[in-house]
Amino acid sequence: MKFNLTYKLIYLFLIGSFYSCSITKHIPEEERLYTGATLTIESDSVIDNKPALKAELESVLRPEPNSKFLGMYLGLYYHYKNQKEHPGFINRWLYKQFGEAPVYQSDVETYDVEDLLLNRLENRGFFYSRASSAFQEEEKKASVDYTVKVTKPYRMESYQLDTLPNPIKKDIQDLVKESPFKEGMRFDLSSMKLERKRIDQALKKKGYYNFNNNFLIFEADTNRYDNKKFDLYLKLKNEVPEKSLIPYRLSKINIYPNYEVSDSVQTATTRYNEKNYIQKETFFKPKYLDPFIVLNEGQLYNPEDSRNTARRLSTIGAYKYVNIQYKELDTIATDSMGSLEANIYLSPLNKRALRAELQVVTKSNNFAGPAFALTLSNRNLFGGGETFNVSPKIGYETQIGGEKNSGNTSLELGLENELIFPRVLFPIKIDNNFFKYSIPKTKISLSIDYLDRTDLYTLLSGTALFGYLWDANRFVTHEINPISVNYTQLYDTTPEFEEILDNDPFLRRSFEQEFIAGLTYSFSYNEMVDTQKTHQFYVNFTFDIAGNSISLFGKDQGEGNPKTFLGLAYAQYAKADLDLHYHFNFKKEQVIAARLFGGYGLAYGNSDVVPFVKQYYSGGPYSVRAFNIRSLGPGTYNPDTDGTNSDYFDKTGNIRLEANLEYRFPIVSFLKGAVFADAGNIWNSKENPTYNGKDKFSSDFLSELGMGAGVGLRVDIQSFVIRFDLAAPFHNPALPKGERFHFDVSKPILNFAIGYPF
Incomplete structure (x- = not known):
């Protein structure tokens, strides 16, 4: 067994x-x-x-x-x-x-x-x-x-600074005035350690490059009191180096945009915005690299500016290492000020890279086949950190079981071109200092897809995007595409396929919307970057709206017909998704992972159904794994008993709800295991007559969830994961009420995928 x-x-x-x-x-x-x-x-x-x-x-x-x-x-x-x-x-x-x-x-x-x-x-x-x-x-x-x-605790009567040399005395004096220590507070060693760190961090931002919090010491004096009170004094330890007691300024900033460890001589120096760009030839144009560097000549040393600079440079995507080093310069300390030289060494990634991906797809209608994709990347294309990706793909599916039907093979070809600029491209100049954590990237993409379903139809689609992507902080990412255009054209349809469309008006209308133009926005909050946290949360919200702007230029085609733009029927809808993840890391490499997903699409105006390419589906290796990809739902619909034949198409709807729970544990070395349970389904907000009313969302939706459980095996090599999940349904909404709960282990579904599901 x-x-x-x-x-x-x-x-x-x-x-x-x-x-x-x-x-x-x-x-x-x-x-x-x-x-x-x-x-x-x-x-x-x-x-x-x-x-x-x-x-x-x-x-x-x-x-x-x-x-x-x-x-x-x-x-x-x-x-x-x-x-x-x-x-x-x-x-x-x-x-x-x-x-x-x-x-x-x-x-x-x-x-x-x-x-x-x-x-x-x-x-x-x-x-x-x-x-x-x-x-x-x-x-x-x-x-x-x-x-x-x-016993009764000792409490502080006063907190004051002991004798210190200038100029550090005044700076520490100002910081002591801002101290959280208050009269009457209890003696607390941990609070004193935090106070030392606070003062040290503040001094570092004031230029004290060589200072260390261990140079500070607290002394408590109880001699004046006999009722458990003390005076607290902050002072310096003996023999603190003099260079630790003066601030430093940056007198010189050198940037090496194309640094190799083997380099011994750099031949060319370009002076730009009071910085020295040193490179044998122009690898990265200074005017494009300069906004990522927040260090300036003449400013006081500040480790926060150094960290910001390193982080911003690492987000460009052209460098594998960013190394900032400071060198003390010999100076005459007549003004109690030291000098530093900042050297920024940037080691570039290989200019070109090739990535291949092989997938095996299985579907509920007995379709299966391989898909192969390549991505060729060219980094620093124009000398400004630009990345150009070209991604061709090919996929083939055939019906490997069951009764053969028309459309029993399909061929898919695709080509995507993506150009990413590590800066904002906008008609009006935007101050990069407005984005303190990272500079937004501008993304332009153009793709075309060709799908040929034998003896049924050919579908040609093209997509164009223009938008911006940026990190607001370590956890939050925004992506907005103010221009999102999708064009689809259905042609070479056969009489058999036309008959299918005649029997399913919803499907026909979803294909008739050839032109989709609108705006998309995505917000992500990701605590998974903190790998040491016990409780990790991830939130993703996506909003997609189309058709509002071009509706102003829509041409009326008569009663009962959708308006057109440039001769094309356009879609008008709004769609929102919310994806929540939670990880509980309770032991080494042992995780309880949970996920909730909810999505809703609303067609309005020029559309009475959301376009086919924008609808939801359920089932598959990243969804409810006990059901084949795109096979679950909608609602309680069952093509085997409802007298309709829609096995040509993926099951879709404009509402989707899913929940997943998974326990992950180590087995041996890079081999990991998992036990999981999934639940979910899709529905339509408006009844589709083709599904005999079984697809409509109602208050009884919990009893219509497809549920399954299974075990998984994962090969995890340095975060590259090959995943095998074996799952079987224990609640099938397509069955009649009273028969839905049945753990059918005789026909498990094997899912193969790359990466964890959530």
């Missing part, structure tokens, strides 16, 4: 759950299992923010006891199972995934924990406190009760 291994894993996991409560028989005779510790705080005064103090103290309670799941020690159970002479492959794998070594009473060093508790209390101003502990022992288990008796 195909799922023998899966069932065996589930069986062993459940058996482990039942038996993990009896792990006491494995505990050595002279030991007790450590079950954790409790902490009690006793105080002779009111403690500000007592929960935060208790949380910090509890963080030092060591060691951590063995984890429990629903009251059972699963990890400990699999550890003991693995200690057998022949544990078997499955038990070894379960131990590697979930096993934990036992923590015994003898592993607990209560005196060390008491010292840590007192240390944390002193760091927060509770000096002369006391800590004690006592074991609570049962037959085979033991816990610890810790008690801390907290």
